[in-house]
Amino acid sequence: MVRIKNMVNEFKQGFSDYFLNINVIINILLLSLVYLSGVGLTTLLSRLLKKKFINSKTKRKTYWNNLNLKKEELNRYYRQF
Amino acid sequence: MYILGISCYYHDASAALIRDGKIVAAAQEERFSRIKHDMSFPINAVNFCLKSLNITANDLDYIGFYEKPLIKFERILFQHLSFFPLTYKTFLKTMPSWINQKLRIITNIKKNLEYKGDILFIQHHLSHAASCFFVSPFEKAAIVTIDGVGEWTTTSYGKGINNQINLLQEIKFPSSLGLLYSAITAFLGFKVNNSEYKIMGLSSYGNKNKKSNPYYNYLKKAIKIKKDGSFKLDLKYFKFHYSDKMFSKKLCDLLKTKPRNPNRPLSRHHKDIAAALQMIYEDVFFKILNHVYEKTLCSNLSLAGGCALNSVANGKIIRKSPFKKIWIQPAAGDGGASLGVAYFIYNSILNHKRNYVQDTCFFGPEFSTGQVHEFLDKNKIHYSKFKNKNELLKKTAELIYDNNIVAWFQGKMEWGPRALGSRSILANPLNPEAKDILNNKVKHRESFRPFAPVVCKEDAAEYFECDEPLPNPADFMLMVYPIKKKIQKILPSVTHVDGTGRLQSVSRKSNPLFYDLLREFEKLSGIPILINTSFNIRGEPIVCTPYDAYRCMMGTGIDYLIIENFLVKREDNLQDKW
Numbered sequence: 001m002v003r004i005k006n007m008v009n010e011f012k013q014g015f016s017d018y019f020l021n022i023n024v025i026i027n028i029l030l031l032s033l034v035y036l037s038g039v040g041l042t043t044l045l046s047r048l049l050k051k052k053f054i055n056s057k058t059k060r061k062t063y064w065n066n067l068n069l070k071k072e073e074l075n076r077y078y079r080q081f
Numbered sequence: 082m083y084i085l086g087i088s089c090y091y092h093d094a095s096a097a098l099i100r101d102g103k104i105v106a107a108a109q110e111e112r113f114s115r116i117k118h119d120m121s122f123p124i125n126a127v128n129f130c131l132k133s134l135n136i137t138a139n140d141l142d143y144i145g146f147y148e149k150p151l152i153k154f155e156r157i158l159f160q161h162l163s164f165f166p167l168t169y170k171t172f173l174k175t176m177p178s179w180i181n182q183k184l185r186i187i188t189n190i191k192k193n194l195e196y197k198g199d200i201l202f203i204q205h206h207l208s209h210a211a212s213c214f215f216v217s218p219f220e221k222a223a224i225v226t227i228d229g230v231g232e233w234t235t236t237s238y239g240k241g242i243n244n245q246i247n248l249l250q251e252i253k254f255p256s257s258l259g260l261l262y263s264a265i266t267a268f269l270g271f272k273v274n275n276s277e278y279k280i281m282g283l284s285s286y287g288n289k290n291k292k293s294n295p296y297y298n299y300l301k302k303a304i305k306i307k308k309d310g311s312f313k314l315d316l317k318y319f320k321f322h323y324s325d326k327m328f329s330k331k332l333c334d335l336l337k338t339k340p341r342n343p344n345r346p347l348s349r350h351h352k353d354i355a356a357a358l359q360m361i362y363e364d365v366f367f368k369i370l371n372h373v374y375e376k377t378l379c380s381n382l383s384l385a386g387g388c389a390l391n392s393v394a395n396g397k398i399i400r401k402s403p404f405k406k407i408w409i410q411p412a413a414g415d416g417g418a419s420l421g422v423a424y425f426i427y428n429s430i431l432n433h434k435r436n437y438v439q440d441t442c443f444f445g446p447e448f449s450t451g452q453v454h455e456f457l458d459k460n461k462i463h464y465s466k467f468k469n470k471n472e473l474l475k476k477t478a479e480l481i482y483d484n485n486i487v488a489w490f491q492g493k494m495e496w497g498p499r500a501l502g503s504r505s506i507l508a509n510p511l512n513p514e515a516k517d518i519l520n521n522k523v524k525h526r527e528s529f530r531p532f533a534p535v536v537c538k539e540d541a542a543e544y545f546e547c548d549e550p551l552p553n554p555a556d557f558m559l560m561v562y563p564i565k566k567k568i569q570k571i572l573p574s575v576t577h578v579d580g581t582g583r584l585q586s587v588s589r590k591s592n593p594l595f596y597d598l599l600r601e602f603e604k605l606s607g608i609p610i611l612i613n614t615s616f617n618i619r620g621e622p623i624v625c626t627p628y629d630a631y632r633c634m635m636g637t638g639i640d641y642l643i644i645e646n647f648l649v650k651r652e653d654n655l656q657d658k659w
């Protein structure tokens with residue numbers, strides 16, 4: 001009886017590990033697809049248009065950027081951006 | 082009015098609860114989960130905060146989150162777009178947590194806390210700024226925040242007046258002093274986001290002469306610094322902007338050496354690299370402070386962000402900048418931002434007058450004598466009980482004076498990364514062997530790191546070449562000062578190689594029991610100073626509960642545990658040794 005129970009448990013464990021692995025593989029495939037199509041194509045486009053997203057190389061007198069961050073309307077704090 | 086601040090999902094998750102503008106409870110998640118720098122949703126910390134007032138989440142008026150997740154996500158996406166295809170591995174590694182956690186913060190908060198109320202999002206550096214200004218003693222102050230990175234900002238400054246803050250200028254990712262410090266920390270074989278303070282300690286062993294330390298000039302090529310303190314990193318030496326590695330092969334070429342293998346001993350050149358880094362950090366830091374003073378014309382300075390834990394630089398602020406008074410949030414890193422967001426909501430957004438000055442950091446869990454008694458009995462631990470406070474103080478002072486290592490567990494746990502007399506390990510600073518004993522028996526930490534001295538506030542100037550009056554951040558172990566020459570010989574275990582000490586000053590008002598212990602020790606030794614180091618096992622967070630404390634004692638060579646009114650001797654409980 002104990003042996004059967006152990007076998008069932010091992011089978012269950014193996015089954016869930018298998019699905020976990022499948023899940024990881026699907027995630028990797030999907031993310032890779034998003035990366036190549038979404039990020040890749042946008043990068044290609046932005047490079048053609050010479051759009052820089054970070055680290056502009058322009059020589060500047062100062063690297064300080066004006067911010068002027070102060071209290072805003074209450075509703076703006078409900079936003080995550 | 083109850084406001085709860087939350088910070089999580091980067092590192093050092095925490096929660097802070099304020100009631101009508103006063104701090105009620107605050108703690109980092111790591112203390113409960115026992116995972117150092119735990120960044121997961123701080124459910125335990127939140128529950129502790131709520132329980133301390135016997136309220137539920139729906140009694141809260143607001144919950145505040147310490148950053149704007151979508152702006153941060155924009156930065157992450159821009160990194161991927163800028164450095165495609167180098168970011169592929171990081172994309173696979175980090176996107177699931179963005180999809181499942183970081184972009185679902187509202188759902189996560191509501192689900193985890195069964196909360197139906199309002200959630201507000203405050204910019205990361207504004208949260209840091211609020212954490213060091215609204216609870217400072219200043220009506221008006223210049224504010225400086227420096228860290229690794231928030232959403233885009235890595236450094237900002239501005240001005241605080243009464244209950245409003247205006248951050249005037251910023252430096253943006255990828256130029257970051259915090260990330261520069263972390264990159265060299267990694268180069269020297271230490272853990273990023275954990276061991277930066279060790280590099281600061283190591284820097285004292287290196288060559289501090291800018292002309293003769295070659296690494297100073299090498300490393301300066303990696304950062305362009307303007308007169309106004311603004312700076313830009315040369316990205317070819319780094320990798321953090323596209324991978325989970327911090328530095329590139331070019332940095333090795335620049336420094337003409339290989340990165341240190343963590344298992345290999347530290348050599349002369351490693352110490353010189355650490356010194357070069359600290360000198361560059363200070364070059365930039367003091368240029369920033371001078372610029373900020375010029376722009377704000379304010380002689381009070383409030384400081385926060387992870388870099389505000391650089392106590393070596395902090396100790397020089399009064400001498401090297403125009404600022405006359407300083408206040409630094411003891412939880413200066415991201416853990417403290419939860420407190421900042423709560424105060425920003427209360428003071429700035431809701432326009433309440435400021436009514437609180439943070440002169441202590443004891444906001445964590447505490448355990449009554451009854452609870453400790455029950456724990457000891459339940460676990461069949463051998464102990465004795467002190468008749469009164471005087472007996473407790475006298476016995477503890479004697480044990481320390483007799484060169485025992487004594488763990489001290491009293492009252493509410495500290496807020497911030499330092500043990501300041503609630504969850505501390507204490508030792509006799511007059512004992513020349515104390516450092517080695519502590520290292521061999523308990524801490525097992527790098528031999529180059531000194532232990533911190535704790536001193537009665539009124540007496541600090543007698544032993545240290547400190548600013549007078551002593552700035553308040555010294556209460557939180559945030560300032561390093563030279564120890565007076567004649568004292569250095571008497572206190573070798575707390576004197577760093579360069580003759581400095583990271584002192585903690587204690588006033589009777591802020592922690593009467595700890596202060597009285599120092600005075601009791603003075604009666605025996607003639608000095609009101611003890612060695613104070615954090616009560617933890619290497620690699621673990623500081624202890625929180627009586628169980629953690631007892632486990633830590635039995636897992637190390639701590640001789641005695643003074644836990645509330647009880648004395649536990651390790652030797653009497655060897656059955657629990659492991």
Ligand SMILES: [Fe+2]
Nearest residue numbers: 228386387415
């Ligand atoms: Fe931060």
